[in-house]
Amino acid sequence: MTQADNYNEIIEGATAMFVPSTKHLNGPMARSEPVFYNPAMRGNRDISVLFERVIAEDGWNILDGLAASGAKGLRLYEEGKHDCEIVINDHSPKAFELILKNTEHWDRGDRVIPSNHGLHGLLPEKKYNWVDIDPFGSPVDFLDGSIRAVKSRGILSITATDTAPLCGTYPTTCIRRYGSRPLHKGTMHDTGLRILVGNTIKRAAVFDVAAIPILSYFSGHYFRCYFRMKRGAKPADALLKQFGFIIWSKDGGYTTVPWPEKGAIHGGPLWLGSLNDQDLLGDMVRESEDPDMSISTDSINLLRDLKAEIPSPSYIYMTDEIASKCKVHPPNTKLFVKSLKDKGFQASTVHYDTKGIRTDADWATIRELAKLMHK
Numbered sequence: 001m002t003q004a005d006n007y008n009e010i011i012e013g014a015t016a017m018f019v020p021s022t023k024h025l026n027g028p029m030a031r032s033e034p035v036f037y038n039p040a041m042r043g044n045r046d047i048s049v050l051f052e053r054v055i056a057e058d059g060w061n062i063l064d065g066l067a068a069s070g071a072k073g074l075r076l077y078e079e080g081k082h083d084c085e086i087v088i089n090d091h092s093p094k095a096f097e098l099i100l101k102n103t104e105h106w107d108r109g110d111r112v113i114p115s116n117h118g119l120h121g122l123l124p125e126k127k128y129n130w131v132d133i134d135p136f137g138s139p140v141d142f143l144d145g146s147i148r149a150v151k152s153r154g155i156l157s158i159t160a161t162d163t164a165p166l167c168g169t170y171p172t173t174c175i176r177r178y179g180s181r182p183l184h185k186g187t188m189h190d191t192g193l194r195i196l197v198g199n200t201i202k203r204a205a206v207f208d209v210a211a212i213p214i215l216s217y218f219s220g221h222y223f224r225c226y227f228r229m230k231r232g233a234k235p236a237d238a239l240l241k242q243f244g245f246i247i248w249s250k251d252g253g254y255t256t257v258p259w260p261e262k263g264a265i266h267g268g269p270l271w272l273g274s275l276n277d278q279d280l281l282g283d284m285v286r287e288s289e290d291p292d293m294s295i296s297t298d299s300i301n302l303l304r305d306l307k308a309e310i311p312s313p314s315y316i317y318m319t320d321e322i323a324s325k326c327k328v329h330p331p332n333t334k335l336f337v338k339s340l341k342d343k344g345f346q347a348s349t350v351h352y353d354t355k356g357i358r359t360d361a362d363w364a365t366i367r368e369l370a371k372l373m374h375k
């Protein structure tokens with residue numbers, strides 16, 4: 001690492017870049033920094049690079065709409081596989097200065113286009129094959145403009161770091177922002193992801209666009225979702241049929257219903273359909289294992305775990321939640337999953353928490369098994 005001005009020169013992935021010389025270890029970062037760069041978001045950028053390599057095509061134009069230092073756009077350009085034009089945009093003059101420095105110092109050529117515009121003004125000017133939105137907090141402010149700026153069959157990717165509303169610490173904020181009630185129980189991160197995905201699908205449907213979720217995950221302190229955008233009222237309507245509510249019963253079990261009964265403890269309306277395209281995940285896992293790639297082990301593991309996760313039902317059980325309801329020690333997650341499978345149920349671990357289990361087994365079976373394993 002070398003230092004110039006107020007910047008450190010680093011290599012993230014396989015891309016050299018200058019970043020602000022502030023000390024930061026992990027988790028969310030203050031937005032008061034003159035230019036934002038969070039090393040803890042490396043995984044977000046790793047996976048964007050893999051996504052580019054598997055999904056993008058030569059000739060695409062990509063908008064890194066809220067770019068800060070430009071880290072993501074620069075990595076897409078350097079580590080992506082395709083000949084794409086990448087607009088790296090931020091409204092902050094300081095961020096733009098750094099984006100320019102990061103472009104000119106390495107003479108990155110005319111396929112990288114630094115841009116210093118407010119995103120709301122920039123989006124209506126042009127259509128892109130891929131728009132990436134990586135805001136402070138919630139992406140809702142930028143959703144409508146971004147949806148309209150993506151070409152048909154193109155990609156919209158969004159990050160959300162407003163985990164507290166989405167997971168139910170601030171339910172009123174979640175309802176106001178996403179039009180959906182969160183559920184502050186063990187399944188809250190899965191529910192938060194489905195609220196975020198569902199809200200994007202609903203916003204896109206307003207414009208007769210189907211936002212088809214193809215890659216969605218939670219990691220540490222943020223949610224991340226990628227959508228294939230398809231024009232047409234019919235495909236948009238087909239997605240809207242896959243919404244419903246999640247119910248938590250006081251004895252500890254979850255179910256999903258089209259509409260909650262009066263008095264039911266519920267979250268929603270939220271997306272109950274598939275969050276990930278299994279073929280895409282397979283391709284990305286293979287790509288991440290290429291020895292020529294510089295993808296972090298954490299990102300490779302996240303993709304492998306996501307690939308191993310069963311797609312439904314639309315909730316998960318936490319082993320400590322099972323333990324407290326059954327008055328037993330928390331069961332071993334992998335052993336519990338194996339026992340459920342031995343009984344003929346579908347079951348898997350969950351990509352974001354080693355204590356999570358996704359299974360189609362009913363709550364009575366889960367309780368019985370937890371008590372049996374405790375003996």
Ligand SMILES: C[S@@+](CC[C@H](N)C(=O)[O-])C[C@H]1O[C@@H](n2cnc3c(N)ncnc32)[C@H](O)[C@@H]1O
Pocket residue numbers: 035036037038041045065066067068069070071072089090091092095117118119120134135136
């Ligand atoms: C979380 S940071 C982006 C991080 C970046 N994608 C990365 O990987 O390091 C959000 C950025 O959005 C920029 N921003 C906020 N509102 C904006 C707007 N309306 N138009 C353009 N940029 C904006 C901020 O200046 C900030 O640099």
